[in-house]
Amino acid sequence: MDYQKILENIAIETESLQEKGKVANYIPELSKINPNHFGISLRFLNGELFQVGDSNVKFSIQSIAKVFSLSMAIGLFGESIFQRVGVEPSGTAFNSLLQLDYEEGIPRNPFINAGALVIVDILLSELRHPKQELLEYIRKLTGNKYINFNDTVAVSEKSEGYHNAAMANLLKSHGNLHNDVEEVLDSYFHLCSIEMSCNELSKAFLVYANHGRLPKTNEQILTKSQAKRLNALMQTCGFYDESGEFSFTVGLPGKSGVGGGIVAVHPEKFSISVWSPALNKKGNSLRGMKALELFTTKSDLSVF
C-alpha cells in the first residue's frame, strides 16, 4: 500500500474543510493561530514513518495531554483511580458542569475536563514535583527532551479560566479534590499547554499501540491490561459528545484537543496524528476528523 500517496491525496481532498471550522477563541492565545496549518504523521510499529504538511511544527496539544496524565496515573496507582472518576461516555460537552453536580462530583470519565482535573489532583497528592515529572514522562515516551509547557498559553487560559475554576470548586465542594483548587488549576492549565508536533505525538502514542511497551527500549510503561483500559477509554470517551461519531466514521481509539490536534492508534499496528486548528462545534478538529476518516477508509486499517 502506498501510504505516502494516501496521505498526500487526503491533504488535497480535505483542503477546503478548514474554512468551515473555527479556531478556539476562549483561550486568547489560541485564537492567534493560523487556521491553515495542516499536518499528518503516520508511524508504524516496524519504524516506518509517513508524513505530510506541517508534521514537524509544534502546537498546543491541549486535551491530548489528558492521555499522558491518565497513563501516568494508571501506571502509578492502577485501578484504584477509578473510585474517583468513572469510565462511561458523558454524552455532554467537555466542560459541562451540570452532570458533575447531579452525579455528586464523580466525573463520568478521565477525559472530560472534570475527570482530568481529578487525575491531576491524584498526581499532585502523590508526586513531589508533579509538573516536572509529567514532562519527564512525556519526554521518555517521545525520546525527546525538548518537550515543554508553553507558559504564555497556560497563563492565557488561566486569565479566562472561570469555567474550569467553577468546575474545580464544584469538585472540591463534593470532596473529590484533595489539593488546593488554585494548585490543581495551575497544573491542569500547564498540562494542556504542552506543545508537540504531529511527529512527536505519533511517536509518543506508539506505546499505546504496543500493549504498553516502549518500542525502542522494550520497557513496559503500562501493563497489557492497563494499555487495554486506556485504549478503551480513548475509543469510548476520547471525543466527548462526538465519541460515537469518531468511532463510527474513523474506527480507532483516539484523543482530540482544542489546539486542533487528534491522535489515534491501531493496536499492534500504528499511531497516526493530524493537526488542523479549525474546530467543529464539539471542539474537535473539523478537517482532522475527515482526514482520519479518509485514512481508515482508503487504507482499510480501522479496528473494526
Ligand code: DON
Ligand atoms: O480546559 C480546557 O478547556 C482546555 N485546556 C482543553 C479542552 C480541550 O482540549 C477539549 N478538546 N477537544
